[in-house]
Amino acid sequence: MFDRLLRRRNTEGASDADLHKAALGGNGEAMAILYRRHGGLVYRFTLRMSRDSAIAEEVTQEVFLALLSKLDRFDPERGALATWLCGIARRQLWKHWSRFDSRMRDELDDSDTQPESAEDGPETWLVRQEAVAAVQVGIDELPVILREVVVLCELEEMSYEQAAMALEIPIGTVRSRLHRAKARLAILLRGDAVGAARGSKDE
């Protein structure tokens, strides 16, 4: 009993690389710990990207099964497990979307549907929750390539390096995409504020 507790404590404190090794050897507890550590990140990322809990669950499961696969072997020397998992999740999502070509085209198209710029007007007070809701919607409506950067860098607080590794793009691209995404959200936010101000005037 004591031994088991001790072993469990040791396992909980083990590095991702050690746990991964143990999981490859068939250690179910190691896999469970890895899931507890990183399952949330993968699930949140896929949920934000897919906006569908069923898809998010499916992809999350596939990502963790990929940990045991030989094809996408995780190499601890190349990066953190969290970024590796996000990279796999992203690939799985793209595979999923490739089954629905039209949707993917719409999602990837970054050229149109620019949010209308709000006209310069007096800044009005806006209920914070309304602004938050507007940005939430704005994030969901961002093209995939911008949304994934926002989710990783802003919502998951990953560094640019980590996000670049997970998304397999250069750091410069991460920066520029994040800049574009924020610009869009800012426009949206200003527009919402203007709308709110107009609404209060109408009342």
Next chain:
Amino acid sequence: MRNDPLADILAEIGREHRTTEAPRHLAARLREEERPSIADSPSWRLQPRWAWGVGLTIVALTICGAIAWQTQRGHQPHNRQNQKVRSIPDSAPVPAPQHVRTAQLYGKARTQQTAVRDKIRKATKKESQADVTEETLADFIPLPASEGLPPVSEVSVVRVQMQRSDLRQYGFEVPAELAPMIMQAEFVVGEDGLPRAIRIIR
């Protein structure tokens, strides 16, 4: 509170976002599905060693068997066709031909036989006389047509199927009633490709 309202809002959304946990039921499903596949299991990794060991043993046994069989086969006297006649001992007795009847039919065979045998002996004398094989040319009848041919250092035995009438071209006399009969014979052929002696098989 930061000056940038968007950054503020994003931070708040992020805090809320990070409270979302992965579904617990997925953990149980993963536990079921994560059982290591056969290809990943350590026991499977050992199996190629077993396979290699068994495979190598089989190959080694096969090779040994093949060598033993070849050795045994090489000693069997039936495989005489195209065998090199390495040497003839000087002291080898010269038994009478098995096909005495044939020999008698062809007249002066006995006297010529000795002469050709001497030639063959001379040809193979360079080789060690101690190296005696099971082969002898005792049963062969010298071909009358080979009289005057130069001595040879190496001879081969070639088995052929032919009509008895063909013997005439080698200097034998063949009775008309026996001429159309088919027979098997072995020729002693010199290194120059010319036959020196013949033995009737049947």
